[in-house]
């Protein structure tokens with residue numbers, strides 16, 4: 648059974664001290680998650696928080712929820728399994744741009760088409776932070792890194808278009824440069840009944856570019872609400888998503904007003920139906936003994 652109680656952001660902060668570089672954007676993301684979870688009001692023991700591997704994937708350990716810092720690129724399959732096995736849990740998945748759109752990229756469409764009820768938060772810093780600054784799938788063309796001294800020759804993946812194209816029913820973007828707005832979109836993503844995606848432009852202060860730092864985000868960010876964007880307008884959401892890499896839109900890009908049923912709810916219904924028509928255990932044993 649689920650229960651709601653009065654909780655504060657502090658209730659979700661674990662005793663583990665983050666080992667992120669001072670100034671890393673992920674500090675802001677975890678703060679926003681504490682605030683969002685406090686607003687939701689589910690106690691930590693009713694929350695499962697799954698991540699892959701990367702600097703950003705350390706995040707579940709800094710919360711008091713049940714955490715699983717799992718395998719690179721595998722946050723989503725594990726999170727889906729947890730939700731299906733125990734639909735009463737509030738399930739969060741998180742990780743980096745590499746985790747979600749490189750090695751784990753093949754899992755994203757399937758999580759979306761199944762529409763498992765979970766919130767997926769990607770800390771998009773356009774770099775592989777943990778392994779010391781190689782190109783990631785969202786690195787801009789031309790970016791020079793330790794592994795690309797002459798600049799990247801590849802176009803980046805656009806996470807917003809990617810998830811919209813596969814039919815994600817909730818798509819948002821945020822930055823720790825606006826913590827209240829980031830907490831608000833994460834809260835909305837958690838409350839959304841289905842697969843909800845939040846792309847967080849989370850600066851890597853050690854390997855990231857100047858224009859991807861908090862100060863630059865503050866100057867660049869454009870709240871979608873102030874642009875008059877209607878989040879139920881899918882066509883406009885696609886149009887705005889094309890600006891990924893040039894514009895920093897924040898807020899809800901798309902919210903399907905008529906979401907399809909979630910896989911976890913459909914499976915629960917089917918299990919219920921099948922158990923209604925099932926023979927009692929004693930009768931099965933009798934038939935087995937007779938045969």
Ligand SMILES: Cc1ncc(C[n+]2csc(CCOP(=O)(O)OP(=O)(O)O)c2C)c(N)n1
Pocket residue numbers: 700701702703704719742743744745746747750770772774775776777778783
């Ligand atoms: C199967 C596997 N392949 C590669 C790695 C090495 N590795 C660990 S984290 C990482 C990339 C991290 O980048 P990202 O997911 O963007 O997270 P960030 O550190 O930037 O937050 C890689 C390549 C691994 N741990 N496991």
Ligand code: SF4
Pocket residue numbers: 666667668670671672673702703772776777850851852853854
């Ligand atoms: S390397 Fe980058 S992403 Fe990793 S902790 Fe440091 S600032 Fe954050």
Ligand SMILES: [Mg+2]
Pocket residue numbers: 701743744745770771772773774775776783
């Ligand atoms: Mg990264």
